[in-house]
Amino acid sequence: MLNDIQEVLYDSDQIQQKVKELGETISREFEGRNPLVICVLKGAFIFMSDLVKTITIPLEIDFMAVSSYGQSTKTSGVVKIIKDLDTPVQGRDILIVEDIIDSGLTLSYLIDVLERRNAKSVTLVTLFDKPAGRKVELEADYKGFVLPDAFVVGFGLDFAEKYRNLPFIGILKPEVYEK
Numbered sequence: 001m002l003n004d005i006q007e008v009l010y011d012s013d014q015i016q017q018k019v020k021e022l023g024e025t026i027s028r029e030f031e032g033r034n035p036l037v038i039c040v041l042k043g044a045f046i047f048m049s050d051l052v053k054t055i056t057i058p059l060e061i062d063f064m065a066v067s068s069y070g071q072s073t074k075t076s077g078v079v080k081i082i083k084d085l086d087t088p089v090q091g092r093d094i095l096i097v098e099d100i101i102d103s104g105l106t107l108s109y110l111i112d113v114l115e116r117r118n119a120k121s122v123t124l125v126t127l128f129d130k131p132a133g134r135k136v137e138l139e140a141d142y143k144g145f146v147l148p149d150a151f152v153v154g155f156g157l158d159f160a161e162k163y164r165n166l167p168f169i170g171i172l173k174p175e176v177y178e179k
Ligand SMILES: O=P(O)(O)OC[C@H]1O[C@H](OP(=O)(O)OP(=O)(O)O)[C@H](O)[C@@H]1O
Pocket: 040, 041, 042, 043, 044, 066, 067, 068, 069, 070, 075, 098, 099, 100, 101, 102, 103, 104, 105, 106, 107, 157, 158
């Protein structure tokens, strides 16, 4: 698995430090609001579990599974809801937790769904941001790291369902997906 990585961008310690900073900011921002924290599966599962441990205020969590990349390194452009929320969002302050914003299509779709369900507010936190990939205008409220224009894996992010368990974020060697 490690042989398939071209370059490690951020290691586990660097990521944990950043997650802690994000958790502190979010704890201040959402004080007294009992946010519903939504993990966008599958990619955000590791960030979500690390992040909520650094948040010091009461919150609720729920999960939504959406997919648009499948076995490819390019978005299909079609965001499919594979698992919906169990919790009503009407009147709630929502914090969406994402692993990466690339084209922006996944999050713009999700924000639209939550606003149509009458959420009181929708805030975005992403661990990684790849602005060069954007197809729609979208900016996270809180972000961890800005990444170069390369396909990355690890810390929850996959290629064809592999590499999610790497404890760092790294660039996948193009020969892995070009063969
Ligand atoms: O900004 P975008 O171009 O939409 O890309 C970001 C989304 O793509 C990935 O999900 P994917 O569809 O691969 O599903 P997964 O989380 O199950 O891997 C990632 O986890 C984000 O949710």
